[in-house]
Each structure stands twice: as structure tokens, then as C-alpha cells.
């Protein structure tokens with residue numbers, strides 16, 4: 001989970017037992033601005049400005065610590081940096097201010113941290129101005145305390161955030177800066193004394209222990225994370241392919257590189273991974289965008305219809321051909337033609353397709369004249385065409401023609417970072433009035449294997465949107481498959497429609513796992529001889545003794 005995927009307001013819930021509002025898992029008290037202003041006024045009058053400031057700072061610090069731990073438990077953050085950045089969205093969610101980070105240096109290895117940013121529409125500054133007029137120095141103590149506490153929890157030791165200038169002084173907005181206390185020239189104990197935080201020291205220790213565990217997990221992935229940090233994620237929504245993962249970013253990078261050429265592209269990916277979306281992306285970036293993008297699913301039509309659909313026919317070519325018809329190869333003009341499930345193309349049409357690619361010409365059914373092909377061909381399959389070619393189920397020469405540039409779309413379970421952005425995208429499409437997801441629903445969605453990939457996710461969002469209406473999406477609104485209802489073992493083995501041989505191989509593996517590797521027992525369950533089992537495991541043929 002990344003910070004940009006957090007919506008502060010989604011954390012607002014209702015305690016099912018007592019009906020109190022919740023912020024994450026913690027009970028929430030809602031207090032309006034007017035009584036808060038009165039309380040603040042009293043504090044300043046009774047304790048003096050400095051005393052009141054310390055109290056606010058301390059209150060904010062504890063609230064910030066609590067929020068950070070709350071948030072660490074609610075979501076699985078990609079890394080500490082994302083967890084840290086999520087604090088900004090959270091403070092916005094509290095209604096205290098809108099926070100914008102302008103500068104962030106996060107280098108745990110070098111023990112270096114620098115946070116710079118601004119607070120817009122600070123409630124504290126507003127209250128101050130209404131009560132006391134223009135301030136002589138910065139006064140957003142709850143905010144600085146809260147930001148300090150949150151950052152300290154993430155950083156694992158004291159971080160102090162200071163307000164450099166404040167809207168209460170007559171500025172447009174407040175400006176703040178945060179560093180580890182040592183970098184301010186203070187000792188951690190000084191800060192604790194300053195905040196009178198000794199009473200929460202225990203709490204800090206407890207937090208640190210919890211954090212050490214999360215931290216070591218994060219460190220294990222640090223190489224990958226460093227790469228992620230360096231890469232600025234491009235705002236992908238506008239380009240039509242929703243993604244957050246590095247794997248998908250690499251696929252799209254390759255797509256942008258190969259898009260301008262006319263070379264044939266072969267896209268491989270499990271069912272539902274979005275092969276047509278990638279094909280459209282290629283088309284869009286190809287310089288052919290002004291020309292048509294035509295798509296056809298080769299598995300959806302019987303061979304004779306498919307032939308005339310692809311290559312066209314002349315009047316009288318067959319019964320019902322009462323006029324000439326242009327095929328898709330010609331109709332696509334200088335655009336792109338997308339052949340989905342190309343592995344299902346019958347052998348005789350494979351020959352015609354090969355000719356179209358080699359000679360750049362097609363001949364309509366019943367016709368005697370060739371027509372030129374100018375379109376770029378993008379093919380896709382969820383089957384392993386290379387293997388099919390080896391086994392004689394697909395023309396090898398055609399395979400090599402198609403696979404000049406092979407591209408692979410990874411299944412959703414291998415790019416979990418994309419799940420939430422995609423879920424939000426589909427939810428907005430099917431249920432624009434939805435207030436979003438409860439944290440528990442997010443956790444379930446991120447844990448699910450999504451055997452049906454993006455299409456399954458899309459269907460799940462449509463389903464959840466219908467069930468939840470204007471409510472927040474909770475676990476009860478998600479399809480049973482996602483919430484971990486009884487799993488269909490066949491679906492787990494065959495969700496990507498493998499070949500029969502592949503299915504048998506997977507099932508054999510499943511049975512072997514079930515028997516704990518006992519081959520004799522596995523062979524008994526499978527009803528085959530142990531020699532056959534042995535051959536299967538070695539990847540050999542299937543002629544067996546029955």
C-alpha cells in the first residue's frame with residue numbers, strides 16, 4: 001500500500017457494538033471549532049501562552065504517535081516512507097489542516113531525515129486569529145506535535161517538527177520543517193523533557209519494539225524499494241493503464257518504446273490481465289492513433305465466419321454473400337488490428353495470416369485480387385504459443401512472425417500494488433457515489449490471489465458497488481471468493497485455462513503435496529502406476545501402462 005492510495009475519510013467508521021464513530025480502530029470524539037476555540041482560550045488565559053503551547057504540543061504528539069501505530073496495523077505499507085507520507089493524508093482527515101509536503105529526504109541508513117511542507121487552512125491559526133488577532137510567532141502547536149509524534153513513530157526515534165512561519169502571523173499558510181532532534185542540535189531526552197513526555201516513554205518503547213519487527217521486514221526488500229523511490233511514478237490514469245507497480249511500469253515502458261515501429265507484437269498473459277488494454281495503449285502511442293483500432297477474438301467465431309471477417313469476401317463467394325465485404329486487415333487501414341486468442345486460429349487460417357504478415361497482402365474469400373495490408377498487427381494469447389508450436393498445434397513460422405516483439409503482462413497476484421488503484425478506478429466507474437473502502441476490505445482485497453486477474457477485480461467492484469450503495473465497502477460487500485470463502489480447488493488449478501497436459505501436471509503436483517511427497521501414495525490416489533507418475537514428474541510423455 002502506498003500513501004497516495006490512502007483516503008483519510010475511509011478510516012471513519014462506526015463501532016458496531018456501541019454506535020460510536022471510529023477513526024481506524026480507535027473511538028473518535030467529534031468536537032466543533034467553537035467549543036475548541038473556547039477551550040484553547042481558557043488554556044492560554046490560565047496557563048499562559050507557553051504553558052498552553054506545551055499542552056497542545058504534547059496532546060498533538062501523543063495523538064500523532066497513536067495515529068501512526070493505528071495506521072501501521074490497518075494497512076500493509078510498501079515501506080516506511082509510504083507510511084510516513086500517509087500521515088499527511090491522515091492529518092487532512094482530522095480536519096486540522098490540509099498538508100502539502102514540498103521536500104522529503106528519507107535516508108534511514110544514513111540516519112538522515114528532512115521533511116518540509118506547508119499547512120493550508122490551519123484550524124488552529126483560524127481559532128487564534130478569531131480569538132486573539134495576529135500572532136507574534138507560530139502557534140500551530142497541535143499540528144507540530146502531531147506531525148512530530150507521527151514522524152517519531154515511523155522513524156523509530158524522536159523527530160521534532162517546527163513551524164517556521166504561521167498563518168496566524170498573517171501569512172497565507174503555515175510552513176513547517178521536521179528533523180531528528182539531533183539534527184536540530186538537541187538530545188532526545190531534551191525533547192522528552194520539553195514535551196514532558198516521560199509518561200509516554202513506556203509507550204514509545206512498546207512502539208519501538210513493534211516497529212523493529214516491521215522495519216526488519218522492510219529492510220529485506222530495501223534494494224527493490226530503493227529502485228521504487230528513485231522512480232517517480234508517472235500519473236498513469238490519464239494514459240489509460242492504471243498501475244502502481246514497477247513490473248507494470250516496465251511493461252508500459254517497453255510498450256512506449258516499441259509502439260512507434262510497425263513491428264508485430266505478441267502479448268502473452270493470463271485471462272483477464274488486460275491484453276486488449278495494452279494493445280490499445282500500443283496503438284495510442286504509435287503514431288497510428290488517428291487511424292482505427294480494430295479488435296477481434298479469434299476464439300469467438302466459427303472458422304468460416306472468422307475467415308471472411310478477417311480477410312473479407314467478394315459478392316457470391318458463398319451463400320449469403322450478397323455483396324463485397326472488406327476484411328478487418330483492410331478496414332483497419334493504417335491503424336492497428338488486434339487479434340486476441342490467436343492460438344485458437346484454425347491451421348488453414350494460420351497459413352493465411354502468415355501470408356498477410358509476410359507479403360502484407362490479403363485475398364478476400366472468393367476473390368482473385370490481393371489487397372494491400374497497411375495495419376499494424378498486435379496478437380495476444382493466454383496460451384504458450386511457443387510450446388504449442390513445438391507440439392505442432394501452432395505453425396512455428398507463424399509464431400516467429402508474430403513474436404518479433406513478445407510482451408508479457410504479469411498476473412495481478414504478482415503486482416499487488418496495482419490492486420487498490422485498480423479497485424478505486426473500477427469503483428468510481430460503477431459506483432461513483434461510493435465513499436470508498438473500509439480498511440478490512442482493503443486488507444482482504446490485497447490478500448486475495450485474483451485468479452481471474454483484473455477482470456475478476458472489475459467484476460468484484462461492480463458487485464460490491466451494487467451491494468454497498470452509498471455505504472463504505474466492507475468485507476460483507478465483497479464476493480465470497482475474495483473474502484476467503486471455501487475455495488474451489490479446480491479454479492485454483494485451472495483459472496488460466498491451461499492445456500490438459502499442464503493441468504494434469506499441476507494436479508499431480510497438488511496430489512504429491514497432499515501426500516507429503518509420498519510417490520507411491522500419490523500414484524494410488526491418481527490411479528496410475530508409479531512409473532507413469534515418475535515420467536510425469538520428469539515431464540515426459542503420457543503413454544502409460546494402465
Ligand SMILES: [Zn+2]
Nearest residue numbers: 140166167174
Ligand atoms: Zn500555523
